[in-house]
């Protein structure tokens with residue numbers, strides 16, 4: 001009888017609720033993994049004008065005005081971003097940010113933190129072999145060891161673990177990537193001063209600091225974790241919320257760094273559907289709404305406390 005149930009299924013999302021294939025209703029605590037649905041399923045605000053944009057052409061493979069408008073919104077909101085490049089997922093954002101950091105510094109190694117998730121590109125899929133700093137083990141089958149040999153893993157909230165790695169790999173570390181508010185190992189808060197120390201130390205060593213704000217961006221507050229903690233990383237990665245439920249990611253930073261990306265510079269990065277007007281429209285709708293209604297963040301926090 002399964003096919004009959006399927007016939008009558010009404011699988012859908014509605015605001016904060018989910019209705020499954022069998023018609024059961026749930027509160028949706030997943031929210032498409034932490035952000036894209038900040039306004040809930042089927043939000044009129046998010047969908048406003050999207051059909052019209054789609055009818056005029058869903059993708060051109062070239063920039064349209066609405067991409068520029070969304071880019072400007074992001075630049076205005078995130079203190080560390082002067083220039084931004086749209087991609088189609090958080091994975092692409094972090095992957096491209098690392099390529100950029102390696103080109104800018106002309107160094108190869110990167111440091112990530114145990115427990116932080118940065119999407120599924122090969123060189124970021126790594127777990128720490130606790131203490132075995134040179135003997136990294138991939139977290140996923142299919143990731144060759146030589147691909148992750150330049151990925152070093154430090155301990156979150158432990159600045160000494162970072163310094164040890166940097167000292168063991170003198171003048172070889174291009175970037176440190178971190179979720180300033182890790183949401184992928186349970187919710188772990190950075191210890192007082194940890195992020196500030198990391199910022200000061202990376203500056204001193206000429207290492208780029210990358211904030212992966214794919215979840216925290218526009219979620220912890222309109223300006224993300226950088227704004228909340230008053231820290232300016234060199235590159236910020238965004239995703240989830242900025243697409244309003246469509247596949248979008250972005251990475252941005254100082255002009256001097258971002259200008260290395262093609263066509264201005266020699267760091268290749270492209271995406272057939274990246275910056276398409278439909279995704280840009282939904283993202284823009286959501287960001288405009290958040291910007292105009294800052295109370296949303298207080299409301300969200302009160303809901304989280306209740307839960």
Ligand SMILES: *Cc1c(COP(=O)(O)O)cnc(C)c1O
Pocket residue numbers: 033088089090091092094117118119120179183184212213214215239240249
């Ligand atoms: C979700 C997430 C990513 C990956 O984004 P995708 O759009 O799933 O590729 C990267 N970093 C963080 C912190 C995330 O939460």
